[in-house]
Amino acid sequence: MILTQELSSIVGEAFAAEGFDASYGAVRVSDRADLAQFQCNGALAAAKAAKANPRAVGEKIAARLNADIRFADVALAGPGFINLTLTDAALNDRANALAADERLGAWTAPVREKIIIDYGGPNIAKPLHVGHLRSAIIGQCLRDLLEFVGHDVKGDIHLGDWGLPMGQLITEIEADRPDLPYFKAEFTGPYPVESPITLEELERLYPKASAACKDNPERAKKARDATAELQKGRRGYRALWQHFVTISCAAIEREYADLGVKFDLWKGEADVDPLIAPMVEKLRAQGIAVEDQGAVVINVARESDKKEYPPLILYKSDGAVMYGTTDLATIIDRRDTAHPDRILYVVDGRQRDHFEQVFRAADFAGIFPKERLEHLWFGTMNGKDGRPFKTRAGGVLKLQQLISDVKGAAEVRVRDMLEPIEFRAFEQIAGNARSRSMSDDEAEDVLNKVAIGALKFADLSNPRTSDYVFDIDRFTSFEGKTGPYLHYASVRVRSVLKKAQAAGAGAPGSVRISAKEERDLVLTLLQFGEAVKDAVEKRLPHYLCEHAFNLAQAFSKFYAACRIVDEADGSLRASRQTLASATGRQLDLILDILGMPAPEKM
RNA sequence: GACUCCGUAGCUCAGCUGGAUAGAGCACCCGCCUUCUAAGCGGGCGGUCGCAGGUUCAAGUCCUGCCGGAGUCGCCA
Numbered sequence A: 001m002i003l004t005q006e007l008s009s010i011v012g013e014a015f016a017a018e019g020f021d022a023s024y025g026a027v028r029v030s031d032r033a034d035l036a037q038f039q040c041n042g043a044l045a046a047a048k049a050a051k052a053n054p055r056a057v058g059e060k061i062a063a064r065l066n067a068d069i070r071f072a073d074v075a076l077a078g079p080g081f082i083n084l085t086l087t088d089a090a091l092n093d094r095a096n097a098l099a100a101d102e103r104l105g106a107w108t109a110p111v112r113e114k115i116i117i118d119y120g121g122p123n124i125a126k127p128l129h130v131g132h133l134r135s136a137i138i139g140q141c142l143r144d145l146l147e148f149v150g151h152d153v154k155g156d157i158h159l160g161d162w163g164l165p166m167g168q169l170i171t172e173i174e175a176d177r178p179d180l181p182y183f184k185a186e187f188t189g190p191y192p193v194e195s196p197i198t199l200e201e202l203e204r205l206y207p208k209a210s211a212a213c214k215d216n217p218e219r220a221k222k223a224r225d226a227t228a229e230l231q232k233g234r235r236g237y238r239a240l241w242q243h244f245v246t247i248s249c250a251a252i253e254r255e256y257a258d259l260g261v262k263f264d265l266w267k268g269e270a271d272v273d274p275l276i277a278p279m280v281e282k283l284r285a286q287g288i289a290v291e292d293q294g295a296v297v298i299n300v301a302r303e304s305d306k307k308e309y310p311p312l313i314l315y316k317s318d319g320a321v322m323y324g325t326t327d328l329a330t331i332i333d334r335r336d337t338a339h340p341d342r343i344l345y346v347v348d349g350r351q352r353d354h355f356e357q358v359f360r361a362a363d364f365a366g367i368f369p370k371e372r373l374e375h376l377w378f379g380t381m382n383g384k385d386g387r388p389f390k391t392r393a394g395g396v397l398k399l400q401q402l403i404s405d406v407k408g409a410a411e412v413r414v415r416d417m418l419e420p421i422e423f424r425a426f427e428q429i430a431g432n433a434r435s436r437s438m439s440d441d442e443a444e445d446v447l448n449k450v451a452i453g454a455l456k457f458a459d460l461s462n463p464r465t466s467d468y469v470f471d472i473d474r475f476t477s478f479e480g481k482t483g484p485y486l487h488y489a490s491v492r493v494r495s496v497l498k499k500a501q502a503a504g505a506g507a508p509g510s511v512r513i514s515a516k517e518e519r520d521l522v523l524t525l526l527q528f529g530e531a532v533k534d535a536v537e538k539r540l541p542h543y544l545c546e547h548a549f550n551l552a553q554a555f556s557k558f559y560a561a562c563r564i565v566d567e568a569d570g571s572l573r574a575s576r577q578t579l580a581s582a583t584g585r586q587l588d589l590i591l592d593i594l595g596m597p598a599p600e601k602m
Numbered sequence B: 001g002a003c004u005c006c007g008u009a010g011c012u013c014a015g016c017u018g019g020a021u022a023g024a025g026c027a028c029c030c031g032c033c034u035u036c037u038a039a040g041c042g043g044g045c046g047g048u049c050g051c052a053g054g055u056u057c058a059a060g061u062c063c064u065g066c067c068g069g070a071g072u073c074g075c076c077a
Helices: A005-015 A043-049 A054-067 A086-101 A130-148 A163-178 A199-215 A216-232 A236-257 A269-285 A323-337 A350-365 A399-418 A427-435 A440-460 A482-502 A518-524 A528-538 A542-561 A570-594
Strands: A027-029 A038-040 A069-079 A081-086 A114-118 A153-155 A289-292 A296-299 A314-315 A340-344 A373-377
Touching: A005 A027, A005 A038, A005 A043, A005 A054, A005 A081, A005 A528, A043 A054, A043 A081, A054 A069, A054 A081, A069 A114, A081 A086, A081 A427, A086 A518, A086 A570, A130 A153, A130 A399, A130 A440, A130 A528, A130 A570, A163 A199, A163 A216, A163 A236, A199 A216, A199 A236, A216 A236, A236 A399, A269 A289, A269 A296, A269 A314, A269 A323, A314 A323, A314 A350, A323 A350, A350 A373, A399 A440, A440 A482, A440 A542, A440 A570, A482 A542, A482 A570, A518 A542, A528 A542, A542 A570
Parallel strands: A114 A153, A114 A340, A340 A373
Antiparallel strands: A027 A038, A038 A081, A069 A081, A289 A296, A296 A314
């Protein structure tokens, strides 16, 4: 059970015994660590409701709580705050329970839900770029977090594999190589198994094709016609398109893998194409979809709206579908194939209006209830200038480039750590560095984990909905509240426990708080449950990051102040090993959920 | 023009349903490796919470107005 919940229930009983609502007993970690460990502000609200004196109410509650042996101190302060401090004995008990719990005190969802989470959206024939980064990182983290607390979660990539760009590509290739069998209407045989074009050609042709269509209306019409043919199922086009998808997906999968991101479902817009016509037909028959200015739309505006919501367009006036159409059809597909309780979308905040339209339409049409569709939007990643991240030339930075930049910076850092002898005055330090010497493979592994971890933590530690400045100089400095700080703490836990075993320090044993740093570490460990609950319920991973940082910091202080391997007192040595071990396991668990597992050594 | 998000320390950002002395990290200054990884630890410096009103016993937090920034607003995604 979450510690603050347990305390809330104790204090709530005291309120109830005095004739107040038990909900006034809400306890949280104290804002004033110098005064107490926990606080309850309920006396103020209770007094207001009862038109009583807040201090008088607080006195009554405090008097009841004082009788509880679990509290070392219950004090009334200020206008009516109830300050609570637990005894070390009570903390020891809870620390031992946490250390014995394989989930290290984590929270579990009370109801298991089936959830689909959509955090991809890459397009065929286009390499991933920075715009895909936040969605991938946040989405993967939420996916794993939701699964961790007990939900049945499937991540869906939702490929952009349909529509006009495909027609543009097909016609581009046709102009370039008309001899290919895909373009011969009379061709009846099997098409080649091998793709006629490589990934590189595909990525080169895509921008060329879209630029050509922009400049030349005739060229654009060809692309539209080809798109229509493709959608009608023309064999050659379908076969060619299948090649695009196959080679593109292989590349996309590899790029996501570099980030530790993966998907359970590889569905795309093309998969729901067959559902669109029957869907629209039905909606029209029901009178939900109507014709308007030559287009077929669903009106989603409401009387109470402050802002104007334009209708969701299902068919444009030229008969083509839009992404709102495929989004709606995708909900139907998901509903009928996976039967989810809830569908989550991890997509840029600039699409808030769009999702509001789609969700209203889905709800209005009886397809899926709006309150079970969530747009978990995120802010933009900006450059140092405060504007959306661009390369120096003003272009879009490819994800691969970004990753290799970060790795490059990490490499410099790792080399400094491995070859610091001339900079270090003490032989002992040099010895430490040498003892850490690792093989090339190990160094590569460290490099990857540290670099990707730094990138991910920089993103996840911001609240999802905030824009943030991606300053490569800043976060490759790797100091302070960064991924490497967490990795470093994890590595030190591992290392010290290993050394303790090697030195014959004995087995870990019961936790016995003997110093402030130990008490603070225990209190931090016990906040994990709440951090998980907050992160899950608000779908905000930064609560988890915040906790991970607090934990790493509490451990670093403990580590600096308390000896472990060579502590003379055997029971303290055992206690501290348990504390270190629980810290290490809780930290590693969080790092796994954040998608940034720590290296073995650094 | 309408609507949304934002404005907190020199920089990058937290701040939960209003509550005590507004917190981190970086940068800067001082100290700490003959002892478990110094990517660390301790200490210091630094804020009229954009501005002006209002509600409240209590406002960074709620309401109104203004200033400044970003974004969205029917056939792109």
